[in-house]
Amino acid sequence: MKKDISKLVVVGVCTFIGFVLGFWVGRPKTTVTSYDKEIEQHSNTVNKSTLSDEDRDYIN
Numbered sequence: 680m681k682k683d684i685s686k687l688v689v690v691g692v693c694t695f696i697g698f699v700l701g702f703w704v705g706r707p708k709t710t711v712t713s714y715d716k717e718i719e720q721h722s723n724t725v726n727k728s729t730l731s732d733e734d735r736d737y738i739n
Contacts, residue, residue, distance in 0.1 A: 730738070
């Protein structure tokens with residue numbers, strides 16, 4: 680059983696599949712993490728009086 684298919688249809692389907700796969704692979708990853716919360720909690724507990732002036736300037 681042999682069927683003739685236009686090259687334009689084959690190229691169009693492959694292009695469409697390529698765009699869909701590219702979008703799926705390249706989409707931004709959304710990750711949920713508690714790392715940001717840990718940094719905020721840690722930064723609030725740091726005793727800034729123990730930092731030197733040079734360190735405080737570097738942080739700011």
